[in-house]
Amino acid sequence: MTNFIPIFPLGLVVYPGEQLNLHIFEPRYKALIQECKAADKPFGIPAVLNNAMQEMGTLVRIKEISKAYDNGEMDIKTEGLAIFKILELLKEIPEKLYSGAIVTYPKNSEKTNAAKMKKILQSIRALHQKLNVSKDFGKPDEFLNSFDVAHHAGLAIEDEYRLLELPQELQRQEFLQRHLNKVLPIMEDMHLLKGKIKMNGHFKNLEGFDFS
Secondary structure (H helix, E strand, O other), rough: EEEEEEOOOEOOOOOOOOOEEEEEOHHHHHHHHHHHHHOOOEEEEEEEEEOEEEEEEEEEEEEEEEEEEEOEEEEEEEEEEEEEEEEEEOOOOOOOOOOOEEEEEOOEOOOOOOOHHHHHHHHHHHHHHHHHEEEEEEEEHHOOHHHHHHHOOOHHHHHHHHHHHEEEEHHHHHHHHHHHHHHHHHHHHHHHHHHHHHOOOOOOOOOOHHHH
């Protein structure tokens, strides 16, 4: 399936099922959020890495506008729905401030390995214990998948994007396990990892990508 979606490129990776809070302050994206909310339609968040917009991203829906400010800025809560791949970028849309894209939705195999996922969770909790942080994944362990825990594993954003590109859950589990096997014995950049994990869930105040 292919379709048109408005896009909000950001310097982060969003996963299906993720609960993402955003602070909206740019005029083009205030308009995007207002229109999507009024029409009950989703929008896309392509990842921006090294000042370049990537072809993969995640479709998200607006769960609620938590706060509307007098100047039109907003705090919103969103939820990731599905991974998309950009086929054609539409930088300018008639009578719109924001950009859009023609996208397709790659097939995603959710077949999982319960034993491997259990090991991944054990490794992530060991990492958190060493960093003296605590995270609640919001659902029982047996219902968790790689997307649910990836932001809590201390991945660099490039690796978070690589995980997004992998089309099978078994591949994503293997990717996470290899990362954790490397990072646990080393524990370098402890403060950076701690900040990355603890910041997940906060309202993010990020500028959108500049197409010019």
